[in-house]
Amino acid sequence: MAETVQSGNVKRRRRLRYWRTRAREIRKLTWRGISTRQPILAHIIPMRRCNLACTYCNEFDDVSKPVPLDEMKRRLDDLARLGTAIVTISGGEPLLHPELDDVIRHIRKRGMIAGLITNGYYLVPERIERLNQAGLEHLQISIDNVQPDEVSKKSLKVLDQKLRNLSEYAIFQVNINSVLGSGVKNPEDALEVAHRAMALGFTSTVGIIHDSNGQLQPLGAHEQEIFEEIMSLGKRSFTRFNRFQHNIAAGKANNWRCRSGSRYLYICEEGRVHWCSQQRGMPGVPLHTYTQADLDREYLTVKSCAPYCTVSCVQQVAIIDNWRGPQTLKPQAAPPHPGGLVNLSGLGPDAASPSDSR
Numbered sequence: 023m024a025e026t027v028q029s030g031n032v033k034r035r036r037r038l039r040y041w042r043t044r045a046r047e048i049r050k051l052t053w054r055g056i057s058t059r060q061p062i063l064a065h066i067i068p069m070r071r072c073n074l075a076c077t078y079c080n081e082f083d084d085v086s087k088p089v090p091l092d093e094m095k096r097r098l099d100d101l102a103r104l105g106t107a108i109v110t111i112s113g114g115e116p117l118l119h120p121e122l123d124d125v126i127r128h129i130r131k132r133g134m135i136a137g138l139i140t141n142g143y144y145l146v147p148e149r150i151e152r153l154n155q156a157g158l159e160h161l162q163i164s165i166d167n168v169q170p171d172e173v174s175k176k177s178l179k180v181l182d183q184k185l186r187n188l189s190e191y192a193i194f195q196v197n198i199n200s201v202l203g204s205g206v207k208n209p210e211d212a213l214e215v216a217h218r219a220m221a222l223g224f225t226s227t228v229g230i231i232h233d234s235n236g237q238l239q240p241l242g243a244h245e246q247e248i249f250e251e252i253m254s255l256g257k258r259s260f261t262r263f264n265r266f267q268h269n270i271a272a273g274k275a276n277n278w279r280c281r282s283g284s285r286y287l288y289i290c291e292e293g294r295v296h297w298c299s300q301q302r303g304m305p306g307v308p309l310h311t312y313t314q315a316d317l318d319r320e321y322l323t324v325k326s327c328a329p330y331c332t333v334s335c336v337q338q339v340a341i342i343d344n345w346r347g348p349q350t351l352k353p354q355a356a357p358p359h360p361g362g363l364v365n366l367s368g369l370g371p372d373a374a375s376p377s378d379s380r
């Protein structure tokens with residue numbers, strides 16, 4: 023595959039944005055390491071519609087309208103009010119939202135760090151430059167296989183030109199996530215995806231497919247070997263987090279305290295707060311009524327799905343607090359609401375990867 027040429031200008035802008043983002047991250051995470059009362063990460067859904075139809079996914083449709091910009095801004099204001107450090111936009115396919123750049127601008131305007139999870143199909147040079155200008159700081163694409171098949175068309179062959187576009191034009195950080203686990207036909211594909219990501223100068227993560235409740239399905243021996251090889255390619259140095267990942271690959275339980283609903287928030291297209299994409303409906307409270315009392319309660323609430331959970335973005339967020347704040351509260355009954363979103367019945371965007379994958 024052809025390599026890319028990055029202009030000196032793009033390199034300079036990328037370095038500058040990288041160091042500015044790192045400085046803001048350090049400042050924000052230092053404060054949130056001292057106080058446990060503010061969210062570190064929120065995922066927000068600006069629309070459910072998607073241009074693809076991965077067969078394992080139940081988090082998309084092909085009809086829904088974008089959440090209006092004013093409403094998105096109100097929700098982002100609410101996240102800022104709660105003290106959220108990082109906001110990652112997910113979907114559906116968020117690049118279908120006609121005013122996505124303004125959504126990103128508003129995240130930055132409110133002082134939060136802006137991330138995006140996309141299937142990558144729309145990443146032509148002009149679109150990437152608009153994301154640069156809007157102030158995007160992180161982007162993640164999850165690639166399921168090398169050749170498209172009946173399950174997924176998030177494929178290296180289809181997306182390679184888009185990855186090269188990113189390598190040439192993006193000044194934000196790019197992470198490519200590959201996946202392993204049941205339903206993935208060729209585990210070797212994950213290795214090829216990881217190598218390609220690193221050759222293009224991106225970071226690379228690997229996720230393990232989980233079941234309908236975000237729970238672990240252990241890897242076979244060959245898949246475990248590939249998992250370890252990909253992990254050794256990466257530059258992760260967070261020993262505790264590595265242990266999480268290795269336990270997941272080996273099918274072992276993790277002993278941790280999930281802080282979703284508090285340090286991590288999932289905001290659906292209706293504007294409700296959920297524990298995560300895999301436990302929607304808990305607590306299911308509208309974001310505009312969410313208060314410090316909700317954050318404090320959820321911080322101390324036991325999540326019985328934690329031992330075999332594979333949703334690694336929430337695990338990463340939890341590391342900062344794992345040694346403190348024993349969880350003693352039982353979950354509140356979820357309030358009824360029109361969406362009726364209480365627990366999922368199929369795999370969703372995060373299912374293909376614990377790392378905010380799609």
Ligand code: SF4
Pocket residue numbers: 072073074075076079080081082113114115141176370371380
């Ligand atoms: S996994 Fe992502 S790309 Fe695939 S259908 Fe779901 S939202 Fe769309």
Ligand code: SF4
Pocket residue numbers: 235236237280281282297298299300301325327328329331332333336
């Ligand atoms: S442990 Fe937390 S992140 Fe994992 S499935 Fe349960 S609520 Fe979601």
